[in-house]
């Protein structure tokens with residue numbers, strides 16, 4: 001199969017490289033000439049474990065190429081995937097579909113023979129049909145079908161997720177398009193990955209429903225964590241106690257500072273907007289958004305309270321800035337709420353993140369970036385863990401304690417053992433865990 005990938009960001013690049021690994025010929029396009037130039041030089045513009053090797057192998061095998069010209073990619077393609085961004089539209093919370101529709105208009109000009117135009121971007125219900133309308137209007141004789149193939153990969157584990165997904169969801173409305181999509185995903189079919197073929201609207205909603213459910217699960221356990229703190233219970237035991245029930249499941253029951261990232265915040269907002277627009281309000285999702293936003297703001301307060309009501313003049317060491325580990329993605333990261341709120345309360349911030357500091361420097365001002373976690377702890381009056389990078393779990397608490405001005409830790413990801421930390425002389429606060437009486 002010949003595949004064109006429009007947009008070579010987190011999703012487009014990973015999907016393109018994985019499709020090439022399946023054995024297809026993939027042409028990844030991006031309008032960002034700098035990104036394409038870097039990819040052509042063999043540089044990977046994002047941090048995603050394993051991606052450098054996968055891209056290099058497939059470029060060497062002649063199955064993966066990069067360019068800025070959409071026409072070059074689309075001309076002979078059996079399928080054209082749209083993997084451009086769908087950020088939140090300013091003002092109303094709806095998904096900004098400008099990039100998707102612009103890509104559709106460009107694709108329309110480039111189509112030569114039959115092709116399936118697939119939205120891989122997360123798009124509100126009705127977008128696939130609008131993409132079809134745009135292409136038909138620009139090219140009334142163009143031979144094409146549209147399809148929806150939402151992507152469920154997680155940053156940080158993207159390749160594994162793409163190569164071994166729990167399922168593939170494909171919305172189509174013709175046998176011909178279904179056959180093309182089945183041929184593209186044949187390697188996954190061979191390893192018995194469930195394929196959910198459905199109509200386009202259903203596929204579009206499935207992606208949002210999945211993310212809304214996961215966001216709800218996180219928000220649910222976060223509120224349980226608040227309750228645990230008030231009554232001396234341990235949220236981890238509660239999570240385990242309920243998660244072992246097969247109907248609930250153990251994943252996404254880890255408490256923290258509130259969800260962030262490139263997907264959950266914008267997708268819950270867009271989904272809630274769709275619900276209101278069609279007269280089927282998603283009240284649970286609306287509530288989740290509100291509770292989560294409040295939570296991110298509350299986290300700075302938690303640090304301030306822990307420091308006795310003020311952080312004015314204090315140095316706060318911050319461990320982790322990205323919205324989760326194993327990525328350099330800073331979009332809607334909780335740190336973007338917590339750090340400025342602490343600065344506004346008079347704190348000086350010294351932060352370390354293994355991969356996110358370049359991006360973070362564009363979004364946070366007045367922060368001193370440290371070269372190591374220990375450096376961030378040096379002379380700090382309190383250390384705040386915001387992202388649960390694996391390397392933080394392996395830090396030597398004694399060395400941290402020696403480096404700090406005052407041995408105090410607010411662990412918003414519960415990566416340390418409270419008893420051990422207190423035993424070592426730290427004043428320690430986690431999320432949803434009993435405090436010493």
Ligand code: NAD
Pocket residue numbers: 006007008009010011012029030031032035070083084085086099102103106120121122123151152153154155262263
């Ligand atoms: P991204 O911003 O990393 O990448 C989008 C890329 O598209 C950019 O490089 C941009 O330059 C390019 N682009 C925009 N318009 C273009 C055009 N007309 N022609 C060529 N290139 C164009 O975004 P992303 O994180 O990859 O997300 C893409 C979509 O996938 C979004 O809808 C997102 O919600 C969805 N998604 C993301 C994830 C994730 O973890 N990042 C997971 C599942 C789904």
